[in-house]
Amino acid sequence: MNNAAASQTSEVSTKAALHSSQIVKIQDLNVFAGDHHILKNINLEIPRNKITVLLGPSGCGKTTLLKCMNKLTDLYRELKVSGSIFIEKDDILNTTTNIPSIRQKMGLLSQRPYPLPVSIYRNVSYGLKLKGVRDRKLINFSVEKHLREVGLWEEVKNRLNAPATSLSIGQQQRLCLARGLAVKPSIILADEPTSALDPISSKIIENLFKDIKKHYTIILVTHVLRQAIRLADHAIFMIDGEIIEQGDPEELFKNPQTEELRAYLVDGN
Amino acid sequence: MRRIKILEEKFFVFLSAFMTYSLITVLAFIILVIFIKGFNALNLDMILKTPQGGYYYGGEGGVLNAIMGSLYIAVGATLIAIFIGMPAALYINVQLVRYRRTQNTIRYFLDALWGIPSIVYGAFGFTLMLFLGMNASLLAGIITVALLISPIMVRTFDEVLSTIPRGLHEASLALGSTRTETAFRVMLRQGFSGFITAILLSFGRGIGDAASVLFTAGYTDNIPINLDEPAATLPLAIFFQLGSPIPEVRERAFASAVILTIIILAISLSARIISKRYSRSNLK
Ligand SMILES: Nc1ncnc2c1ncn2[C@@H]1O[C@H](COP(=O)(O)OP(=O)(O)O)[C@@H](O)[C@H]1O
Ligand SMILES: [Mg+2]
Numbered sequence: 001m002n003n004a005a006a007s008q009t010s011e012v013s014t015k016a017a018l019h020s021s022q023i024v025k026i027q028d029l030n031v032f033a034g035d036h037h038i039l040k041n042i043n044l045e046i047p048r049n050k051i052t053v054l055l056g057p058s059g060c061g062k063t064t065l066l067k068c069m070n071k072l073t074d075l076y077r078e079l080k081v082s083g084s085i086f087i088e089k090d091d092i093l094n095t096t097t098n099i100p101s102i103r104q105k106m107g108l109l110s111q112r113p114y115p116l117p118v119s120i121y122r123n124v125s126y127g128l129k130l131k132g133v134r135d136r137k138l139i140n141f142s143v144e145k146h147l148r149e150v151g152l153w154e155e156v157k158n159r160l161n162a163p164a165t166s167l168s169i170g171q172q173q174r175l176c177l178a179r180g181l182a183v184k185p186s187i188i189l190a191d192e193p194t195s196a197l198d199p200i201s202s203k204i205i206e207n208l209f210k211d212i213k214k215h216y217t218i219i220l221v222t223h224v225l226r227q228a229i230r231l232a233d234h235a236i237f238m239i240d241g242e243i244i245e246q247g248d249p250e251e252l253f254k255n256p257q258t259e260e261l262r263a264y265l266v267d268g269n
Numbered sequence: 270m271r272r273i274k275i276l277e278e279k280f281f282v283f284l285s286a287f288m289t290y291s292l293i294t295v296l297a298f299i300i301l302v303i304f305i306k307g308f309n310a311l312n313l314d315m316i317l318k319t320p321q322g323g324y325y326y327g328g329e330g331g332v333l334n335a336i337m338g339s340l341y342i343a344v345g346a347t348l349i350a351i352f353i354g355m356p357a358a359l360y361i362n363v364q365l366v367r368y369r370r371t372q373n374t375i376r377y378f379l380d381a382l383w384g385i386p387s388i389v390y391g392a393f394g395f396t397l398m399l400f401l402g403m404n405a406s407l408l409a410g411i412i413t414v415a416l417l418i419s420p421i422m423v424r425t426f427d428e429v430l431s432t433i434p435r436g437l438h439e440a441s442l443a444l445g446s447t448r449t450e451t452a453f454r455v456m457l458r459q460g461f462s463g464f465i466t467a468i469l470l471s472f473g474r475g476i477g478d479a480a481s482v483l484f485t486a487g488y489t490d491n492i493p494i495n496l497d498e499p500a501a502t503l504p505l506a507i508f509f510q511l512g513s514p515i516p517e518v519r520e521r522a523f524a525s526a527v528i529l530t531i532i533i534l535a536i537s538l539s540a541r542i543i544s545k546r547y548s549r550s551n552l553k
Contacts, residue, residue, distance in 0.1 A: 072439050077367040100445040108443035114436040117459040126454075127444045176440070183444055 023048040023187065023217045024069065029083035031064055031073070031241075038064050040241045042083070046234070051209055051218045053228040053249070056238035057264070062221040065238075066189045069219070070106045071099055087187070104131075107180025107216075109193040113172035115164035116179075120156050123164045123175055127183035146178040150208055170201025177208065181216075188212075190220045194227070206231060225265065229253060237261050300530060307523030315524050320490040325510075327517040332525050337492045338500035339529070341407055343476035346414035347422075350471055353415070354422030355464075359452040361423075362430040366438070376427065382420035388480035390417040395484040408496040410486030417481045418471040425470055429463030430456055462544035469540040473533050479504030503529040 024046035031039040039061045046052045054062045064073070071092060073079045084091045092102050104127070116123050124143040133139060143160070147153040152174045156167070164175055173193060180188065190209070194202035209218050209231060222228050228235060232249040237260075244260050245252055256262045314331045321330035365372050394413030403409050433456055441455040442448075457464075479502070487499030488509070503525055510522035 070443055072442065075366050075435075075439065075442075077369075100442075100447055103443055104445035106443070108440065110436050110440065112436060114434065114440040116437070116441065116455055117461075130445050130450065179444065 021048055022046065023088065024219075025084075025086040027084040027086075029065075029068060029081070029085060031061070031068065031082075032080045033076075033078045038079070038241050039068070042243060044236060044243060044246060046217060046219060048217050049213055049215070050233035051213050051220055051231050052234040052236065053232035054219065054221045054236050054238065055225070055228045055232075055264075056223065058223055060238045061241040062223075062238060063191055066108075066191050066219065066221060068093075069187075069189060070103045070108060072108075074099070100130075104183045105185050106187045106189050107177070107183060107185040109173065109177055109180065109188065109190040111192045112196045113169060113176045115167070115172050115175055118164065119161045120164050120167065120175060121160040123179045124182050126179060131183070142182055146182045147175075149181055149212065150174040150178040151204065152178060168201075170197050170204065173197060173201065173205060174208070177205075181212075185216070187217045187219065190218060192221055192223065194222075194224075202227075237264070239264075303523050303526045303530065307520060307525070307527045310517065310520035310524040311527060315521070316528060319492060324490075325513065325518060327515050332501075332503070332506045332521070332528065334490055334492050335501040335503045335506035335525065336528060336532075338407070338410075338486065338489075339476050339503040340532075341493065342410045342414055342482065342486060342500060342502060343472055345407075345411035346418055346475045347468060347472045349411065349415035350419045350422040350475075351468060353419045354426050354467075354471075355457075357423045358426030358430055359456060361427055362433075363438075363448050363452040363456060376424070379420045379424045379427075383424060386480070387417050387478045388483075391481040391483050391485060394481060398485055404497065405485055405487030405499050406497045407486065407493045407500040410482045410500055410502070411496075413481045413485040414475045414478065417478060418475045421474055422467060422471045425467035426460070426464060429460040429467060432463075433459050465540045465544040469537055472536060477504060477529065477533065479508055503532075 022045040024044075026042050026044050029039055029042035030037070042065065054065065056062055064079070067073045068081055069085060069087070069092075073081050081093060083093060085093050087102070087105055090097055090102075095102070116126055118126070121143055124146055125139050128139055128142055133142075144153060144157075147156065152171060155171065156162075156175075159166075164172065167175060173196075177188075177193075188209075194205050197205065206227065209220065212218075213233075220227075220231060229249065234247070235249040235252045236246040237244050237252065239260050244258050245256065252261070253265060256265055314329070316331060316336060317333060318329070318331035319334040320332070321328060324330035361372055361375055365375075390413055394409060394416065397412070398405070398409045437455065437459060438451060441451040446454065482500075482502045482505060486502055486505075488501050488505055489499045490501070491498075493500040507522050507525045507529070510518050510525065513519055513522075
């Protein structure tokens with residue numbers, strides 16, 4: 001009997017492992033602001049350790065979709081969110097898990113970098129401090145590790161105590177990434193993270209994403225078609241709050257099934 | 270067409286420059302007049318001595334009692350107002366971030382409180398004082414001035430906090446900060462140099478106000494040692510001396526005004542230096 005139970009558990013866990021190729025699953029997500037139906041019946045799955053690109057014209061609801069995932073929609077009372085968002089196994093829209101710990105599963109990169117008004121070092125150590133880590137050595141180690149991870153260590157190692165705002169905007173964006181990674185998230189939400197950056201800094205961020213996707217699931221919002229083509233392992237195309245098409249990017253961009261996507265591909269961004 | 274545009278441009282540049290410089294000139298003129306009128310009475314005794322016998326008839330002494338009284342009241346009231354204003358402003362901007370209408374209602378009331386003339390605060394402080402069975406005293410003055418400058422403090426802190434980009438607020442929450450951590454670790458720091466200006470503004474309002482201390486702080490020739498003793502203040506020292514028929518005493522009123530002005534200028538200058546240094550130095 002013991003044996004049977006053991007084999008059953010192992011079977012269950014193999015099954016779970018198979019299913020866990022999807023890290024996020026969204027079901028029937030609707031967002032309203034008053035009469036305005038911002039997101040309409042969103043259903044999607046996001047594959048683990050891949051770059052999923054959310055593509056669509058400005059105003060179609062991409063940012064709102066990201067904000068639903070880390071519950072920043074809470075900041076806007078006018079937004080009414082319904083449906084389910086499973087992160088791993090937890091439906092974060094209907095859960096008792098506390099919100100900060102849900103948010104710590106995700107790092108956020110926004111359109112513009114918003115470094116905290118503290119030093120470079122403290123920006124990266126901030127999340128650790130929140131988690132209650134007090135061990136100096138561990139914090140030092142983690143700060144260096146994550147600054148290296150975003151390729152910023154060599155550039156800033158001699159001025160870790162300088163204010164974060166003294167960095168260039170491209171460096172700030174990488175700092176914000178490092179700051180997010182230090183919290184040990186499994187997902188990175190990136191909302192047009194290169195739109196305020198120069199081409200070289202943008203390239204650096206893009207390459208970083210390619211490097212770190214081994215360890216993280218990246219959800220990248222962009223309205224730059226070429227960026228989507230360069231980075232996407234999985235693509236989701238939205239218009240006006242609706243998902244029009246989703247799937248393998250090669251397929252999607254070579255053989256668009258809908259008129260909308262075809263038009264979008266022709267017009268470019 | 271082009272000529273008219275150029276003329277128009279020139280006219281408005283001239284007009285706005287003219288207004289700006291005339292305002293500065295008028296202010297400079299006011300200060301100059303006070304300095305000239307008070308110059309004869311301005312000596313070290315003014316700031317180092319309390320009124321001696323016959324001071325109000327042109328005798329020996331100075332207004333150290335009023336200088337110290339004013340500083341005590343303004344510092345005390347500013348500290349109280351910071352303790353009221355900081356949490357209140359953080360509450361409005363962080364906890365109430367979802368409730369825009371509530372935010373605006375609160376702001377409306379605070380603005381109304383800001384606009385109430387200080388004599389009304391003075392009358393209210395006086396009533397409160399009688400109700401509590403207190404005498405005109407340093408404490409009653411501090412409380413009344415704290416009430417007067419609290420709405421100013423909250424609203425100026427609030428203005429500073431409301432200019433902090435929403436993105437920073439969101440970034441802090443996204444890292445897993447609670448709202449309280451966001452308020453105290455991020456918003457407070459981001460607004461730091463603005464807060465210094467806010468504190469200064471309130472301090473200046475507090476130290477310069479006569480009506481609120483008129484009935485509440487009383488007046489004395491001594492420097493108060495306890496909170497329940499009456500306290501002299503510079504605005505009232507100016508007021509009383511200016512009403513004197515004796516020219517020497519009226520001169521001392523202007524000298525007192527010079528002292529008050531210099532205190533305010535010194536404080537605003539140092540606050541500027543502090544806030545500049547803070548924003549430049551290492552933010553460890
Ligand atoms: N808090 C809000 N209140 C009302 N409308 C909103 C709010 N946030 C977003 N919207 C609306 O939702 C739509 C989608 O916005 P957004 O998600 O920012 O689009 P995108 O990021 O794709 O450009 C827009 O029409 C916008 O005006
Ligand atoms: Mg957007």
